[in-house]
Amino acid sequence: MAAQETDTSTTGLIDSEEDRESFNNGGDGATTSRPKEPWKGEYGKSIIYAGLDAIVTCFSLISSISASRQSSADVLVLGFANLVADGISMGVGDFLSSSSENDVAAKERAVTEWDVTNHGGPEKMELLQKYQALGMDVDDAATVVSIFAKYKNILVQEKMMVHGMLPPEEAEKPWKNGLVTFAAFLVFGTAPLLSFIILIPFTNNEMVKFVGACILSALALALLGIAKAKIAGRNYAFSVAVTLFNGAIAAAAAYAVGWTLKNIAGLED
Structure with a gap:
């Protein structure tokens, strides 16, 4: 029963045929075809x-x-x-x-983790201001930041993205x-x-x-x-x-x- 309720909760937004078509076309009801994805070859x-x-x-x-x-x-x-x-x-x-890119990213991650652990308030405020600058409502931005604050790894990655730094690629x-x-x-x-x-x-x-x-x-x-x-x-x-x-x-x-x-x-x- 729980599994059925979970499935219903995750598919409730596209439970009609019209919603499914809208979702497949980009989620906004557009009838144009979906743009082609770029090839994601590793090298x-x-x-x-x-x-x-x-x-x-x-x-x-x-x-x-x-x-x-x-x-x-x-x-x-x-x-x-x-x-x-x-x-x-x-x-x-x-x-x-x-x-060098991996070394710099790893160093930046270590610094960001320290900042998040020891100066959480200013770090969260910077994220809040960033989301507001992108057009997010202040209440919504505060909600998003408070949710991210519960998950340190996610918060660290978001902070790195704010500074224009991608997380280090472990598999690279x-x-x-x-x-x-x-x-x-x-x-x-x-x-x-x-x-x-x-x-x-x-x-x-x-x-x-x-x-x-x-x-x-x-x-x-x-x-x-x-x-x-x-x-x-x-x-x-x-x-x-x-x-x-x-x-x-x-x-x-x-x-x-x-x-x-x-x-x-x-x-x-």
């Missing part, structure tokens, strides 16, 4: 960031080398050396960044973030270089290989643009266009620098 950010940086960096290097009319051997040696070095740097950087492993960043950098950064490997048996024309690198880089950037749109729940075409534009601008700038140094500044072999 999506690391993959997108490292992949985009790898493609742009590697292709920009290829562009500058091609503009100075160096050989495919130079492209491959410099390209892969730069790829491995930057990949290690990116991976270690992501690891250190994630570790910084070394995994670093490893994913390194792997993504190598995988996507290899795309522009594949043309200079695949076309070796078919042609010695450096321009043909460079065009192939352009095509492979564009495909890799488009793939990242699609992934970015999937994660953020944005328009696919717009995301791909922005990603391609970013890569094109970076590559054009690198090509212009290489051509200028070779043909105008007089840096001959």
